[in-house]
Amino acid sequence: MSVVIETKGLVKRYRGHVAVNGVDLTIERGEVFGLLGPNGSGKTTTILLLLGLTEPSGGTVSVLGLNPLRDPLSVKQRVAFLPDQVGFYDQLTARENLVYTARLAGIESGMAHRRIDESLARVRLEAVADRRVGTFSRGMRQRLGIAEIILKQPEIAILDEPTSGLDPQSTHELLTLIGDLARGGMTIVLSSHLLDMVQSICNRVALFNRGKIGLCGPVETLMGDVMGGTHTVEVDAAGIDLKEILAGKPHVMRVRQDRQNNWRVDTDADVRPEIARHIIAAGGELRRMSIRQTSLDDVYVRYFEEAANVQAA
Amino acid sequence: MFRQREGSPFRGLAVVALKEAADHMTSMRVHLVMLLILLTALGSVYAAIGQIKETVGEDAFLFLRLFTTAREPLPSFVAFLGFLLPLVAIALGFDSINGEYNRRTLPRVLSQPIYRDALLTGKFVGGLIIIGMCLLVLWLLMTGLGILLLGLPPSGEEVLRGIAYLFAAFAYAGVWLAVALLFSTLFRTPATSALATLTVWLLMTVFWSMLAPLLAGVLAPIDPLDPMTAVHQVEVQQAIARISPNVLYGEMTLGLLHPETRTFGLLFPSQVSQALMGAPLPVSQSLMLIWPQLSSMIAAFLVLFTIAYVSFQRQEIRP
Numbered sequence: 001m002s003v004v005i006e007t008k009g010l011v012k013r014y015r016g017h018v019a020v021n022g023v024d025l026t027i028e029r030g031e032v033f034g035l036l037g038p039n040g041s042g043k044t045t046t047i048l049l050l051l052g053l054t055e056p057s058g059g060t061v062s063v064l065g066l067n068p069l070r071d072p073l074s075v076k077q078r079v080a081f082l083p084d085q086v087g088f089y090d091q092l093t094a095r096e097n098l099v100y101t102a103r104l105a106g107i108e109s110g111m112a113h114r115r116i117d118e119s120l121a122r123v124r125l126e127a128v129a130d131r132r133v134g135t136f137s138r139g140m141r142q143r144l145g146i147a148e149i150i151l152k153q154p155e156i157a158i159l160d161e162p163t164s165g166l167d168p169q170s171t172h173e174l175l176t177l178i179g180d181l182a183r184g185g186m187t188i189v190l191s192s193h194l195l196d197m198v199q200s201i202c203n204r205v206a207l208f209n210r211g212k213i214g215l216c217g218p219v220e221t222l223m224g225d226v227m228g229g230t231h232t233v234e235v236d237a238a239g240i241d242l243k244e245i246l247a248g249k250p251h252v253m254r255v256r257q258d259r260q261n262n263w264r265v266d267t268d269a270d271v272r273p274e275i276a277r278h279i280i281a282a283g284g285e286l287r288r289m290s291i292r293q294t295s296l297d298d299v300y301v302r303y304f305e306e307a308a309n310v311q312a313a
Numbered sequence: 314m315f316r317q318r319e320g321s322p323f324r325g326l327a328v329v330a331l332k333e334a335a336d337h338m339t340s341m342r343v344h345l346v347m348l349l350i351l352l353t354a355l356g357s358v359y360a361a362i363g364q365i366k367e368t369v370g371e372d373a374f375l376f377l378r379l380f381t382t383a384r385e386p387l388p389s390f391v392a393f394l395g396f397l398l399p400l401v402a403i404a405l406g407f408d409s410i411n412g413e414y415n416r417r418t419l420p421r422v423l424s425q426p427i428y429r430d431a432l433l434t435g436k437f438v439g440g441l442i443i444i445g446m447c448l449l450v451l452w453l454l455m456t457g458l459g460i461l462l463l464g465l466p467p468s469g470e471e472v473l474r475g476i477a478y479l480f481a482a483f484a485y486a487g488v489w490l491a492v493a494l495l496f497s498t499l500f501r502t503p504a505t506s507a508l509a510t511l512t513v514w515l516l517m518t519v520f521w522s523m524l525a526p527l528l529a530g531v532l533a534p535i536d537p538l539d540p541m542t543a544v545h546q547v548e549v550q551q552a553i554a555r556i557s558p559n560v561l562y563g564e565m566t567l568g569l570l571h572p573e574t575r576t577f578g579l580l581f582p583s584q585v586s587q588a589l590m591g592a593p594l595p596v597s598q599s600l601m602l603i604w605p606q607l608s609s610m611i612a613a614f615l616v617l618f619t620i621a622y623v624s625f626q627r628q629e630i631r632p
Contacts, residue, residue: 014629044631051424053630073320073426081424087417091336103328104425148421 004029004187011058012045019045021211032182034198035191037208043191047160080154084161086145090134094144101148119150139170146177159190195296209307223294233265233291240284325427326435333439346404353393354451360384362462376467377570379459391566399489403510405440406493408503420630433625444486452479473596474569481565484610488558491617498625517557525554561606568603
């Protein structure tokens, strides 16, 4: 494994406000890396800095061993970018748009035509290849953006919010396409606030918060770190204090009371029978119990809850 | 801090320029403006030919009269172009950069291996290609019509003067294209940039000739006891008027298409004491006469383009 993207202490200031505040990232070849965070947390700015499309106020970026500021053409030759809500020339057809990209990318014309046909087929747009992009739906445009990446055959593809604003069907299609690209050996960096999608395809994620990376690592590790467990058991019971009862019991990582007679227990295994037994033994009245696996959503919500609490404190 | 960029800033320039030119060729907006120009050109030539047939007996430069003769109520061909060329340039340029922002195509295009320079310069060159083609077509059309309807071929000197005029008109349109391009980088809404450009155009074509004497009166008041102050005021007024590209264009047309023109400013009797009044100048002398106008036009165009360039380079790519 070799490092393809590395940033150190990356800072970007826009007039008076800091968009990216000291980001250290290391992404390795072949990874699918997710940048996660709420809107305005610095994901897109980080991406633009990686591509050399905006100048950092401080810190260093290295992409494929090159500096995107010093050598932008080589970087942009080997890295493809699908911007947030990608735009195409509406008056041109899908094929004409790709021809323009191919020319800008300096792909020789015979090869370009072959690759365009191939990429349109892969994103299943060959039937509408000669229709104006103005008539395309959001999902089709996004797929055309993926076709552009396939056409360019880059080593790294950077996707900014690739599924935002898509219906579930199109989201699924797009994720399948991205998964295919990753299996083809391409390094993929994608940003999103849709967590289940990131969870399903990313090897590693970085959680952005106010221009900084709050957490970074494989999805499972993050769950362990933030949630303290992989399962959440929700308990409705009366006449007891669950926190007291479960203190120090095996597999129980944390107990929190949400409302009167309602608790959430983070565990690292399915321990419902044990919990039930403890409640009954303590003379409590068990009314309901449910379990679910933690998802990245919980990590996200919990992490930002805590970050906000720290801020407020 | 000195930092060298790798790679050529011209990479992709030709691709962008040709794509822009192709886009303009198929755009409804440009079709309409071209149609307008073509109709007015035909109208004015037709009127000019009628006028020439009626009035002119002997004229060494009959062919040039095609361009400059006006017949009520129509203005001459060159006057029409002076009015309409800026409109063509504005139609070509007012949404070139902010249009890319609004269509959200800018990040995608700039993530291809080209510099921003290539995009801006390419858009400019694309516009110039269209203007050049439009002018050439008009000029050939005029010449053809002249030969057909007047039954006389243009002389070598007339062709030379015609080509020089073509170049002058090209530079004039280039200035307006640069203005439109500049506003398209400064304003994010195409409507705003179109209005701003049209405002400048109106100011320069219609109001500037009214403002120049007023300003000159303030800056260089006439002292009734000193006749030289009157001369001074006229000179100041002329200098102010020449800020407008339209005035420069007017002077260039005058110098090129009216060979007997000797100066655009005041002429004192002492200066023409030995001259043959109404005798035409050779082409080289006419070119020297309009040289300052032409070079200041090109200078204006370069300055405007540079401002647009700098502002575009500094812009953030995010809307």
